[in-house]
Amino acid sequence: MSSLCLQRLQEERKKWRKDHPFGFFAKPTKKQDGSLNLQRWEAGIPGKEGTLWHEGVYPLTIEYPDEYPSKPPKVKLPAGFYHPNVYPSGTICLSILNEDQDWRPAITLKQICLGIQDLLDSPNPNSPAQEPAWRAFSKNKAEYEKKIALQAKQYSK
Amino acid sequence: MARQSNIVRIVGNDSYEKLRSTKCLLVGAGGIGSELLKDLILMEFGEIHIVDLDTIDLSNLNRQFLFRQRDIKQPKSTTAVKAVQHFNNSKLVPYQGNIMDSTQFPLHWFGQFDVIFNALDNLAARRYVNKMSQFLSTPLLESGTAGFDGYIQPIIPGKTECFDCTKKETPKTFPVCTIRSTPSQPIHCIVWAKNFLFNQLFNAETNPNLNEEDEEENKDWGTTDLDEINRIRQETNELQELQNIVVSQQENRIHEIIEKLFVHDINKLLLIENLWKTRTEPTPLDITNIQNVSDEPSKKLNLSEIWTINDQVQQLVHVTKKLMKRMPKEQNHIEFDKDDQDTLEFVATTANIRSHIFNIPIKSVFDIKQIAGNIIPAIATTNAIVAGLSSLISLRVLNLLKYAPIKSPTDLNMAFTAKASNLSTNRYLSNPKLAPSSCNCPVCSKVVRGVVSVSSTKYASLTLQNLVDLIKDKYEYTDEISVLDTKNQRLLADFDFDDLLNKTLNDINLTDGTVIMFTDEDEDENGLCHKPLELYLDITETLPTGLDIRLPELEIPLVKAITSEEATAEEEEELSVEKNLTEENIIVLDEEEPSTKKRKIELEDEQAAKKTKSEVEDVIELD
Numbered sequence: 007m008s009s010l011c012l013q014r015l016q017e018e019r020k021k022w023r024k025d026h027p028f029g030f031f032a033k034p035t036k037k038q039d040g041s042l043n044l045q046r047w048e049a050g051i052p053g054k055e056g057t058l059w060h061e062g063v064y065p066l067t068i069e070y071p072d073e074y075p076s077k078p079p080k081v082k083l084p085a086g087f088y089h090p091n092v093y094p095s096g097t098i099c100l101s102i103l104n105e106d107q108d109w110r111p112a113i114t115l116k117q118i119c120l121g122i123q124d125l126l127d128s129p130n131p132n133s134p135a136q137e138p139a140w141r142a143f144s145k146n147k148a149e150y151e152k153k154i155a156l157q158a159k160q161y162s163k
Numbered sequence: 164m165a166r167q168s169n170i171v172r173i174v175g176n177d178s179y180e181k182l183r184s185t186k187c188l189l190v191g192a193g194g195i196g197s198e199l200l201k202d203l204i205l206m207e208f209g210e211i212h213i214v215d216l217d218t219i220d221l222s223n224l225n226r227q228f229l230f231r232q233r234d235i236k237q238p239k240s241t242t243a244v245k246a247v248q249h250f251n252n253s254k255l256v257p258y259q260g261n262i263m264d265s266t267q268f269p270l271h272w273f274g275q276f277d278v279i280f281n282a283l284d285n286l287a288a289r290r291y292v293n294k295m296s297q298f299l300s301t302p303l304l305e306s307g308t309a310g311f312d313g314y315i316q317p318i319i320p321g322k323t324e325c326f327d328c329t330k331k332e333t334p335k336t337f338p339v340c341t342i343r344s345t346p347s348q349p350i351h352c353i354v355w356a357k358n359f360l361f362n363q364l365f366n367a368e369t370n371p372n373l374n375e376e377d378e379e380e381n382k383d384w385g386t387t388d389l390d391e392i393n394r395i396r397q398e399t400n401e402l403q404e405l406q407n408i409v410v411s412q413q414e415n416r417i418h419e420i421i422e423k424l425f426v427h428d429i430n431k432l433l434l435i436e437n438l439w440k441t442r443t444e445p446t447p448l449d450i451t452n453i454q455n456v457s458d459e460p461s462k463k464l465n466l467s468e469i470w471t472i473n474d475q476v477q478q479l480v481h482v483t484k485k486l487m488k489r490m491p492k493e494q495n496h497i498e499f500d501k502d503d504q505d506t507l508e509f510v511a512t513t514a515n516i517r518s519h520i521f522n523i524p525i526k527s528v529f530d531i532k533q534i535a536g537n538i539i540p541a542i543a544t545t546n547a548i549v550a551g552l553s554s555l556i557s558l559r560v561l562n563l564l565k566y567a568p569i570k571s572p573t574d575l576n577m578a579f580t581a582k583a584s585n586l587s588t589n590r591y592l593s594n595p596k597l598a599p600s601s602c603n604c605p606v607c608s609k610v611v612r613g614v615v616s617v618s619s620t621k622y623a624s625l626t627l628q629n630l631v632d633l634i635k636d637k638y639e640y641t642d643e644i645s646v647l648d649t650k651n652q653r654l655l656a657d658f659d660f661d662d663l664l665n666k667t668l669n670d671i672n673l674t675d676g677t678v679i680m681f682t683d684e685d686e687d688e689n690g691l692c693h694k695p696l697e698l699y700l701d702i703t704e705t706l707p708t709g710l711d712i713r714l715p716e717l718e719i720p721l722v723k724a725i726t727s728e729e730a731t732a733e734e735e736e737e738l739s740v741e742k743n744l745t746e747e748n749i750i751v752l753d754e755e756e757p758s759t760k761k762r763k764i765e766l767e768d769e770q771a772a773k774k775t776k777s778e779v780e781d782v783i784e785l786d
Contacts (some may be wrong), residue, residue: 007652008290009327009605013695016645016654020684023659034654039672040663041653076330085402095363095402097339104338133340134435141434 007072014075015044018115030119045070051119057127058154062161075111078103081118088157090129090140099135100125170207178563185561186210186275190262190292191282192239194541195306197227198550199282200243206554210254215239216261226543263291265676270298270699278557279303286331293326298612298699302560306553310539313549314579317560317597322572328601344432345442346521350534356514357499357535363402364409365486367495410495412487417480418453425516445520452476467529472519479512501536510535552578573597613715615698621711622702627656628664634681638719640693643685650678658684675702691721
């Protein structure tokens with residue numbers, strides 16, 4: 007990991023501490039020796055009020071590559087997460103997390119978390135990442151909404 | 164004798180004497196290192212210390228000309244020294260070891276050298292030596308090659324750009340969607356096979372859900388509908404199931420893995436019609452290909468030929484069996500390695516079957532080895548040119564050329580090949596003057612450096628809190644202090660994390676040679692805070708009597724806390740500069756005395772150039 011990567015992650019932690027959106031959490035994971043691993047974080051994204059998602063807080067893992075901030079972090083929901091833009095492994099397909107698309111080195115943890123919160127309730131049917139949720143979302147809204155509510159319950163606070 | 168009189172003629176008697184008393188460090192005795200060692204000896208440097216970690220491999224012999232077949236498996240450093248003895252007039256000291264090992268090579272060991280030559284093959288070691296040179300203000304000659312391209316960059320700490328002042332290009336990554344769902348080139352399938360599939364199957368640590376299995380029974384699924392529960396479970400478990408087949412060595416179920424990957428998963432993709440509106444649909448693997456697999460040992464296949472799909476499947480089954488058998492012996496964790504034939508063939512066959520499905524051309528195992536292993540052929544001539552330039556420029560760095568004196572370090576030149584620079588195709592080498600340190604460099608500009616010396620008795624009882632308090636007192640830091648171990652890349656303490664403060668440095672493995680960074684995270688009313696301080700931990704018996712810990716005497720300036728928005732502006736500006744490079748401002752490089760305006764363009768060109776140049780870094784592993 008470069009000095010740039012390490013110093014930037016330290017900065018991200020400081021910024022999150024001083025300013026983060028209500029109901030969210032994000033913290034680096036502990037290494038075996040008790041110190042904190044700034045390259046691997048755990049976070050929780052609350053579903054937006056007034057949407058089918060609001061009951062849940064959805065767990066994220068955020069992995070920063072050695073080349074961060076030139077390259078984006080890899081952000082995952084739990085494997086099997088039901089959402090049209092989430093791969094079966096949990097990897098999230100979101101343009102700001104894609105080096106070739108809208109990733110910019112200045113994008114902060116806060117922006118990523120808010121971006122994912124947005125994505126939850128406004129999936130992009132043109133970037134399908136899993137079949138069941140995509141199909142239900144495009145063809146059978148009732149079933150889709152039932153499953154989302156179910157999932158929200160599963161991850162309820 | 165002739166050699167000496169030639170050198171004297173070039174540099175003069177005084178400089179020759181200085182050369183004879185100059186002590187230099189050569190890091191790396193591989194491709195560039197072999198050449199450099201020869202050059203430095205011919206230049207009659209007084210003392211040359213050579214460090215290399217590696218032993219000699221057959222594939223080195225085409226260019227690392229100091230080594231012969233009989234030397235294979237011998238250490239590079241000592242073998243190189245033996246090989247040059249018959250024309251050597253310098254004191255040579257070889258070391259076999261990792262330059263980043265601070266026990267073998269502590270900071271004060273680096274301190275004995277007048278100049279350091281890097282002839283390294285990886286980014287981590289380059290960065291480390293760069294940092295050591297910054298701690299000591301020792302000039303560093305950085306160099307690298309990849310195929311026909313190469314560069315040298317003299318680094319004068321505090322005066323010119325350091326190795327980390329410019330961004331280093333890293334290997335290209337692909338959007339996850341392309342890799343998982345819509346590959347269109349062989350490389351997409353190779354990345355899928357190597358980075359995704361291989362890990363998923365042969366690295367039992369990959370799946371975070373392993374530990375959750377026990378709890379699953381009691382999990383609240385939010386529904387009593389069994390079908391629903393099963394569907395969610397199935398999604399979660401499908402990938403896990405494939406790994407289970409591998410871990411439990413069920414050879415008779417290999418066909419299930421193949422069917423899942425190349426039939427079921429493809430059928431699932433086909434159901435997402437949106438993906439195929441503008442693309443050719445994939446064709447799932449013909450099931451008969453899987454059924455046809457025989458138990459016969461596979462026939463001898465030529466690695467540089469393109470195999471039929473039947474052979475690919477046959478060989479995949481064969482090699483998967485072999486890898487399964489290896490799992491228990493290797494703690495259920497096998498890593499892809501291009502020189503590990505089993506892993507290579509697994510990646511090659513799975514990538515090819517996937518290519519076949521997506522109507523992408525199939526490649527030979529040999530070709531895939533080159534792509535998956537990032538192999539760029541190393542070329543002896545490039546190494547020789549770069550080493551020659553590096554040794555020549557060292558004469559100017561040490562200011563030994565009276566007819567080309569340096570008034571300021573930025574009078575020095577760097578050099579890179581035209582192709583590596585993207586600037587000009589009509590000359591092989593460009594040699595712009597050095598740029599001053601970048602004010603945003605996280606290594607040379609944004610931190611203050613020093614050495615903290617601690618006696619071993621004091622060290623035994625010194626807690627992290629003690630050290631933090633000393634720093635706060637001495638340099639007037641606020642309470643919001645964040646402590647990083649920059650060598651082992653971990654956060655030790657900050658405002659929200661105090662678990663480790665009461666432990667001794669030894670408890671938390673802060674040993675001799677660790678580099679610790681202290682950052683003041685509280686801004687004053689003007690938005691200013693202390694510059695971060697990076698300290699090298701030196702456990703020593705040489706402190707004056709009565710003194711058990713000594714912090715360096717440093718002025719720590721107050722700086723503006725940089726917000727990300729500002730950083731954005733800078734980075735985006737940089738991007739636009741790169742994009743605006745046109746033919747016109749390229750020509751400027753050739754002029755001797757550029758005007759101020761042109762000079763600015765030249766600098767930017769250099770930055771862009773170095774950015775491209777450093778793409779080189781990650782692929783030079785062969786050296």
